[in-house]
Amino acid sequence: xxxxxxxxxxxxxxxxxxxxxxxxxxxxxxxxxxxxxxxxxxxxxxxxxxxxxxxxxxxxxxxxxxxxxxxxxxxxxxxxxxxxxxxxxxxxxxxxxxxxxxxxxxxxxxxxxxxxxxxxxxxxxxxxxxxxxxxxxxxxxxxxxxxxxxxxxxxxxxxxxxxxxxxxxxxxxxxxxxxxxxxxxxxxxxxxxxxxxxxxxxxxxxxxxxxxxxxxxxxxxxxxxxxxxxxxxxxxxxxxxxxxxxxxxxxxxxxxxxxxxxxxxxxxxxxxxxxxxxxxxxxxxxxxxxxxxxxxxxxxxxxxxxxxxxxxxxxxxxxxxxxxxxxxxxxxxxxxxxxxxxxxxxxxxxxxxxxxxxxxxxxxxxxxxxxxxxxxxxxxxxxxxxxxxxxxxxxxxxxxxxxxxxxxxxxxxxxx
Ligand code: ASP
Ligand code: MG
Numbered sequence: 001x002x003x004x005x006x007x008x009x010x011x012x013x014x015x016x017x018x019x020x021x022x023x024x025x026x027x028x029x030x031x032x033x034x035x036x037x038x039x040x041x042x043x044x045x046x047x048x049x050x051x052x053x054x055x056x057x058x059x060x061x062x063x064x065x066x067x068x069x070x071x072x073x074x075x076x077x078x079x080x081x082x083x084x085x086x087x088x089x090x091x092x093x094x095x096x097x098x099x100x101x102x103x104x105x106x107x108x109x110x111x112x113x114x115x116x117x118x119x120x121x122x123x124x125x126x127x128x129x130x131x132x133x134x135x136x137x138x139x140x141x142x143x144x145x146x147x148x149x150x151x152x153x154x155x156x157x158x159x160x161x162x163x164x165x166x167x168x169x170x171x172x173x174x175x176x177x178x179x180x181x182x183x184x185x186x187x188x189x190x191x192x193x194x195x196x197x198x199x200x201x202x203x204x205x206x207x208x209x210x211x212x213x214x215x216x217x218x219x220x221x222x223x224x225x226x227x228x229x230x231x232x233x234x235x236x237x238x239x240x241x242x243x244x245x246x247x248x249x250x251x252x253x254x255x256x257x258x259x260x261x262x263x264x265x266x267x268x269x270x271x272x273x274x275x276x277x278x279x280x281x282x283x284x285x286x287x288x289x290x291x292x293x294x295x296x297x298x299x300x301x302x303x304x305x306x307x308x309x310x311x312x313x314x315x316x317x318x319x320x321x322x323x324x325x326x327x328x329x330x331x332x333x334x335x336x337x338x339x340x341x342x343x344x345x346x347x348x349x350x351x352x353x354x355x356x357x358x359x360x361x362x363x364x365x366x367x368x369x370x371x372x373x374x375x376x377x378x379x380x381x382x383x384x385x386x387x388x389x390x391x392x393x394x395x396x397x398x399x400x401x402x403x404x405x406x407x408x409x410x411x412x413x414x415x416x
Contacts, residue, residue, distance in 0.1 A: 001033065001034065001035045001125075002033070002034050002035065002168075003034070003035045003036075003037065003125070003165050003166065003167045004029055004034040004035065004036050004037070004167065004169075004171070005037045005038075005039070005158055005161050005162040005165065005167045005169075005170045005171070006026065006029070006036065006037070006038045006039070006158070006170075006171045006172075006173060007038070007039040007040070007041075007135065007154055007155060007157070007158035007170065007171065007172045007173060008022050008038060008039070008040050008041065008081075008173045008232060009041050009154070009172075009173065009174045009175065009232075010041040010042055010043060010044050010045070010046065010047070011044065011174070011175040012041075012173050012174065012175065012232035013040055013041065013043050013044075013077050013080075013081065014043055014044035015043075015044070016080070018232075019043075019077070019080050019081055019084050020084050021232075022038075022040075022081060022084075022173075022232060023081060023084035023085045023087070023088055024088065025173075025232070026038050026081075026085060026130060027085060027088045027090050027130075030090055030130055031090075035125045036130045036131070037121060037125070037130075037131045037133060037161055037165065037167075038081070038130065038131070038132050038133065039133045039134075039135040039154055039157050039158040039161065040074060040077045040078055040081055040132060040133070040134065040135055040154065041073075041074060041077065041135050041136065041154040042070075042073025042074050042076065042077055042136070043073070043076060043077050043080075046073040046076070046077075047070055047073050047136075047151070050069050050070055050072070050073055051066075051070070053069075054066060054069055063108035063109045064108050064145060066108065066109050066148075067108050067109060067111075067137075067145070067146050067147050067148045068146060070109075070136070070137075070148050071096075071097070071134070071136070071137040071146050071148055073136075074096075074097075074134035074135055074136050074137060074154070075096060075134055077134075078094035078095070078096075078132045078133065078134045079094050081094065081132050082094035082132045085130055085132070090130055091127070091128055091129045091130065092129055092130040092131075092132060093124050093129050093130075093131060093132070094132040094133075094134070095120065095121070095124070095131060095132070095133055095134070096133075096134045096137060097133070097134050097135075097136070097137035097138045097139065097146075097157065098137070098138065098139035098146065099120060100116075100118065100120055100121050100131075100133050100161070101116055101117030101118055101119065101120060101121075101139075102116055102137065102138035102139065102157060102160065102161075103115050103116065103117060103138060103139055103140075103141050104138035104139065104140055104141065104147045104149070105140065105141065105147075106140035106141070106142055106143060106145060106147065107147070107288070108145070108147055108148070109147075109148055109150065110148075110149070110150040110288070111138060111140065111147035111148060111149055111150075112149075112215070113138060113149065113156060113157075113160045113219070114141055116160050116161060116163070116164035117164075118161065118164040118165055121133075121161070121165065122165070133157065133161065134157075135153065135154025135155075135157040135158065136148050136149050136153040136154045136157060137149070137153075137157075138157075149213075149215070150213065150215070151213070152210070152212070152213035152216075153213055153215075154213075155172060155212050155213040155215075155216035156213050156215045156216040156219055158170050158172065158216070159216045159219045159220045159223075159225050159227065160219055162220075162225045163219065163220075163223035163224075163225050167225070168226065169225075169226045169227070169228050170220070170225050170226070170227050170228070171227075171228045171230060172211075172212065172227055172228065172229045172230070173230060173231070173232035174211060174229060174230070174231065174232065175231065175232065175233070176211065176231060177192050177230070177231045177234070177236055177238055178192045178193065178229050178230060178231070178237075178238035178239035179192070179193050179196055179201065179204065179209065179211055179212075179229055179238075179239040179241070179255075180192055180193065180209075180255070181193065181254065181255045181256065181398065181403040181404075182255060182256040182257075182258075182394055182395075182398045182403065183209070183258065183394070186258070186391050186394050186395065187256075187394060187395050187398045187404075189398075189404035189405050190398065190403070190404070190405075191403060191404060191405050192238070192239060193239050193254060193255070194237075194239065194240065195239065195240050195241075195242070196239060196240075196241055196254055196255075197241075197242070197243065197348055198217055198218075198220060198221035198241060198242065198243060199221075199348060199379055200254050200255075200346050200347065200348055200379060201217045201227075201241045202214055202217045202218060202221070203257070203344070203346040203377075203379055203380045204254075204255050204257050204346050205217055207257035207258075207259055207342065207344040207346065207380065207382065208257045208258050208259030208260075208261075208342070208344070209255070209257045211229055212227070212229065212241070217241065220241065221243070224243070226240060226241070226242045227240070227241040227242070228240055228241075229241065250349075251347060251349065252347050252349035252350060252353045252356060252401070253345045253346065253347035253349070253350065253356065253401045253403070254346055254347045254348075255345070255346050255347075255403070256343065256344070256345055256346075256394050256397050256398050256401075256403065257343070257344045257345075257346060258341060258342065258343045258344070258390050258393075258394050259341060259342045259344075260341045260387060260390060261311045261312050261313065262292075262309050262311065262312060262338075262340045262341055262342050262384065263309065263310055263311065263312045263314070263315040263318075263336060263337065263338045263340070264307065264308075264309050264336065264337045264338075264340055264372070264373075264384065265307070265308055265309070265310065265315075265318060265319070265322060265334065265335070265336045266305055266306070266307045266334070266335040266336070267280065267305070267306045267307075267322060267325075267326050267329075267331050267334050268305050268331055268332045268333045268334070268335065269299070269300075269303040269304075269305065269330075269331055269332035269333075270303060270304060270305075270306055270326070270329045270330070270331045271302060271303060271304075271329065271330060272298060272301075272302050272303055272304045273302075276304075276306070276329060277294075277296065277306065279325060279328075279329060280306060280322070280325055280329075281294075281308075283321050283322070283324075283325050284310075284318060284321055284322075287317060287321055289310055289314050289317060289318050289321065290310065290311070290314070291308050291309070291310055292308070292309045292310065292311075292342075292375075293307075293308060293309045293342075293373050293375045293382065293384060294306070294307070294308045294375075295307045295308070295373055307373065309340075309342075309373070309384065312338050315336065315338065319334065319336060322334055339386065339387045339388075340372070340384055340385070340386065340387055341384075341385060341386070341387045341389075341390035342382050342383065342384050342385075343382070343383055343385060343390060343393045343394055343397060344380050344381065344382040344383070345360055345380065345381050345397060345401065346379060346380045347379060347380075348378075348379050350378070350379055350380075350381070351378050351379070356381070357376070357381050359400050359401065360381055360383070360397055360400065361383075362400065363393075363396040363397045363399070363400035364383065364385070364393055364396065364397070366396065367389070367392055367393065367396050369385055369386070369389045369392065369393050369396075370385065370386070371383045371384070371385060372384045372385060
């Protein structure tokens with residue numbers, strides 16, 4: 001029997017009514033002859049609420065206990081969904097991440113899946129049951145602790161299960177119709193993409209498009225899993241994420257992403273000699289702080305300023321680490337700012353089309369938007385700008401690359 005792996009996000013199971021609607025959809029898939037494995041997120045804003053709860057009792061909650069707490073959110077939704085399916089008369093069982101053999105490293109709150117041991121899932125499917133799986137959680141290989149996979153981690157649970165079970169497609173059900181050329185809340189004329197390549201999707205997701213956890217895209221590309229991002233409120237085709245692009249090959253730029261979770265740090269007047277950048281960034285890497293943009297500029301003959309960005313959430317940790325290192329290196333000070341955002345364009349066609357960067361900068365210049373930092377790769381260009389200017393910048397760039405809905409084509413819709 002064909003194995004179908006589906007994932008339902010938090011907004012898709014946000015209320016008892018929605019849980020019932022998802023149950024019907026799953027039962028429908030089952031009754032049309034598929035073996036169904038459905039991965040679910042915590043209901044609505046449960047994870048945020050649990051995090052807020054933790055902060056009320058502790059200023060720095062131990063990560064192990066955070067995982068113990070956060071993993072409960074998904075356990076609520078799997079049990080309720082299984083009950084709703086049971087009510088519809090189909091055999092079903094709910095299972096936690098550890099029960100379905102999601103084996104991770106022991107990096108609590110941002111664990112990485114090392115392997116999947118799908119025997120339990122297979123045997124439940126063989127009994128004719130629908131299997132409901134708690135996303136976002138696993139079991140650490142070395143010490144059998146409950147771990148969580150980082151925000152949005154249910155996507156990766158679903159992709160990893162699809163890979164382990166040899167499913168053709170992993171369906172990610174969400175509250176939007178697919179992957180758009182920009183966030184439709186910012187650009188109402190944004191267009192749904194029929195296809196996007198792994199590389200482009202990985203950039204879009206990493207640069208701020210929250211529709212998929214970047215790690216799930218990486219996992220899918222490594223294991224050749226096709227992802228179908230689609231709405232849980234309609235039966236429309238969504239966006240296929242896969243190796244090759246089939247439909248929209250002629251697009252140089254496929255989308256504009258933006259990210260408002262950005263903080264900038266400047267380490268001033270560090271000595272201009274070998275080993276300085278290594279000292280700073282290895283200290284951050286050791287504490288698992290992800291550094292994004294990096295610029296080094298020479299001011300005087302033997303000193304330089306080192307500027308870099310991290311997520312705003314990582315800023316306090318980063319400053320703690322950097323203060324010590326800066327003193328040790330004899331820097332004259334450390335500055336930081338948070339009122340910043342990053343806008344990016346993504347497209348595999350950029351490498352072979354000159355003038356793409358110029359067109360992006362022109363769009364910003366025409367609106368009088370100042371660019372603070374630029375970074376590029378083969379398939380993306382990012383600009384750091386003032387936070388307030390982000391929506392206007394996204395719209396201007398979207399327009400400059402003609403990404404909007406064509407005449408006669410239906411407008412992008414966001415539900416829920
Ligand atoms: N519930 C987790 C979160 O909110 C995981 C997920 O939804 O994928 O990040
Ligand atoms: Mg998500």
